Amino acid sequence: MPVRSAWLINRTETETGQSRADTRLAPVGTMAPAGALTTASGVLPGSVAGEDLMSALYVFGESAGMNVTVAPGRAVIQGQGPAGAYPVVLTDHTTLTLDDGNATNPRIDLVVLRVRDAQFDGGDRTEATLEIVKGEASATPTPPQTPPASLPLARITVPAGASVGTGGIVWDDAVYDLRVPTVGIGGILAESWSRDVPGGYPGQYRDTSSALQRWDGTRWATYPREVGGIAPQGALAAGEYPGQYRDEAGALQRWDGTVWRPAVPSTAWAYNNDGGSCASTSWVEAVDGTNGPTISASFTVPVTGAVLVTVGFMGHTGVDGQWCRMGVNIRKDGALVVPADEVRSATVGSKAMTSVAMTFRVTGLKRGAEYTAVSAYVSSAASNTGWFDNRYIRVDPLV
Structure with a gap:
């Protein structure tokens, strides 16, 4: 089998192990860490002309039957305990044969790249191999457990009764790719087919093919979000x-x-062109005899904490020599913050129809908070019924 690994025993006449060619082919070097003494197992990404994320160690079936093929490629596999990480390479397309399906139920098999090292695992073999780990047949099958020091490449669903004689396996539906990439420390990790693969250290980056993300110790955060973009x-x-x-x-x-x-508050505006009257000698927030008696404009306070408020209307008094005014009550969460006042109001002092407006500055508001400017009306006397038409409120942020 054309599977080779570096950092096994030296090759001799009686034992298989590492040759000079193995060392040249295998991806030696410090790869992405998964802990103080461990390395993230994975496939080295890349393809001819850079068109695909990973062509290495791709598992596929080409014709009806029970044979599956694994494409050449390089990988790193974390060994057991203090064994360290093994660079592994498959130099040729390699065919594996799955056992026939169970007569009654389907099963799920794993295709794995595995390192056996007698020095650490207590076995009698020291080599890297491609293997099929056979699952248990069941009405609702689950994948078998991945062996130690193994890198899962794919899982394959084997239908009940599948065999060469029954037409084998429909490969397009049967193979699920399990490969994950790994790169050198400090490199940008390629995406893992949208799987939730945790990072190895805060500050590690990965490319999801649509965004650059940074591992913050608990999750992958999209790069612009993390740095204030x-x-x-x-x-x-x-x-x-x-x-x-x-x-x-x-x-x-x-x-x-x-x-x-x-982020940049815009002008707030409220308007009503249905006229109404007010004869109250204290400030009220509505006029009588109209649709929409109260008008209000909600606004967000800019970073300066200051806004310009403009109020205006077209109206007249009911009695010559008297006056009527329109102002605003500024509220936050319903609570009155800045009450209407004569020095912050538009005033009419004639029975002749007149258009008036007033602009004033309000400061000391909580920046970034939302307030509401609510219309307010008052008359100089109860016997003086003022008329208010074409009423409006405008609030401009001072930035």
Whole structure:
């Protein structure tokens, strides 16, 4: 069998072991660690012209029957206990034969690349081999346990009654690829067919074919997210730390620790062109006799903690010499934060229809928080019914 391994015993006339050619062919060197004294087993990625992730040690069947073929390739297999890691190479296409299927139930077999080392495993063989590990037939079969110092390459479902005489195995449906890649320490790990393969150390990177990810000690985190970059559309439902940014349908958002907020707050606007009246001598948040008596504009506070608020309406007083005003109450989670005031209001002082507006600055708001500017109205006297039409509120962030 054309399976060779480095770091076994020297080859002699009486014992198989490592030759100079084995050393040249096998992937010697420090590979990706899985612990202080262990190495991550895996196949070395690569293919002719770089078109595929891994062509090495690919398991496939070509014709009806029970024979399966393993393509040439290189791998690293972690040995048992203190044995270390073995560089292994398969130099030629190699055929293995599966046992016939059980008469009643299917089973699952494993194709493995295995290292046996009598010095460490207590056996009587010292060699690297390709093997089929036969599973148990069952109505709901499960794969057999992977032997020690082995690298699983594929699992094969063997149908009940399968044999050369019955047409063998339908290979397109029977073979499930189990290969995982491994690279030298510090190298970027190739994807593992979207399997959940843990990293070996914080700071290790892998390429999923669509994103670069970093192992943080517990999970693979997409690289832009981990270093403070902008997470792509659909990547995050919840943020991972306050100050993280994401692209949400073309709008930049910032995670405040609880919810996503607009990273660059936009102007808030509320408007109603249905007129209404107010004769209250204290501030109220609605006018009478109209649809939508209250208008409100929700806004996110920028990093400066300051906004410009503009209120305006077209209206008139009910009595000459009296006045009526429109202002805003600024609320946070329903609580009044900045009350309406005459110095922060638009005022009409005539029975003639007049358009008025007022802009004022509000500071000291909590940056990144959401507030609501709610319309508020007041009249100079109960006998003076003011008229308010075309009412609007506009809030502009000061950045």
